Amino acid sequence: MTMDTPLPVLRGERIALRVFCLRDAGFLLAAANDADYQRAAFASAVVPLAPAEIERRLREGHRSPLTGAYGGFELAVTPVNDPPSPIGVAGLYRVDRDNGNAEIGASIIAPEQRGQGLGFETHVLLIDYAFEHLGLHRVYAHVKSSNAPALALCDRLGFRVEGTLRQHRRLADGWLDLRVFGVLRDEWRPRTCPTGDGGPCVG
Structure with missing residues (x-):
């Protein structure tokens, strides 16, 4: 690990989560302008993001350098043995301390890392x-x-399924329904990764 790469904030068996740093600008720029990632994040089309904007957010210590969202934070998803190399983004958004809730979002962006249960472990x-x-x-x-x-x-x-937000997002060719899922603190239990071996996600 180089001196300008932050230590992981959270560590699992296979992945770690850390804050983004300036050296991650290229990864964030590629993600911001990736059509597949943007569609998965509900966008109907990619809105190009300039390198200067990404670098500005990182230099200013923006808590959500990829989305620019306020009220939460984003972390870099990295292999646990290679913290300098992001493979995805994970965040808690709209963190409401008064009412004790937040929206979760996480994506493994690197195609070669998908389908291995890493998104599950991240969540x-x-x-x-x-x-x-x-x-x-x-x-x-x-x-x-x-x-x-x-x-x-x-x-x-x-x-648990909590409901449907009907026609909640506008797309180029119509409207998009969103399903709302939630879990309460007293419902949350330790989970295992869906990797076929039944091994735990976290130690």
Whole structure:
């Protein structure tokens, strides 16, 4: 690890979460302008983001350097043995300390790292952090009704269906429904990764 790469904030068996630093500007820029990632994040089209904007957010210590969102934070998802190399983004958004809730979002962006249960492990680490360290009461997610992998992930995590936001997002060719999933602190239990070996996600 180089001196300008922050130490992990959270560590699992295979992945770690750390804050973004200036050396991550290239990764964040590629993600911001990746059509597949943007569609998964509900955007109907990629809105190009200039390198200067990413670098400005990083230099100013913006808590959400990729989305620019306020009221939460984003962390770099990295292999546990290679913290300088991000493979995804994980965040808690709209953190409401008064009411004890936050929206979760995490994506493994590197194509070669998908399908290995790393997104599951990332969510487990972040939900544990939300409940154990932030003291939140509820974590929720908004998922496209057509996103079968994300719907299945919410089910494996033990999230409950709370409802549907009808025609909640405008697309170029119409409207998009979002499913609302949530889990309460007293519903959350230790989980295992869906990797086939039944091994735990976290130690």
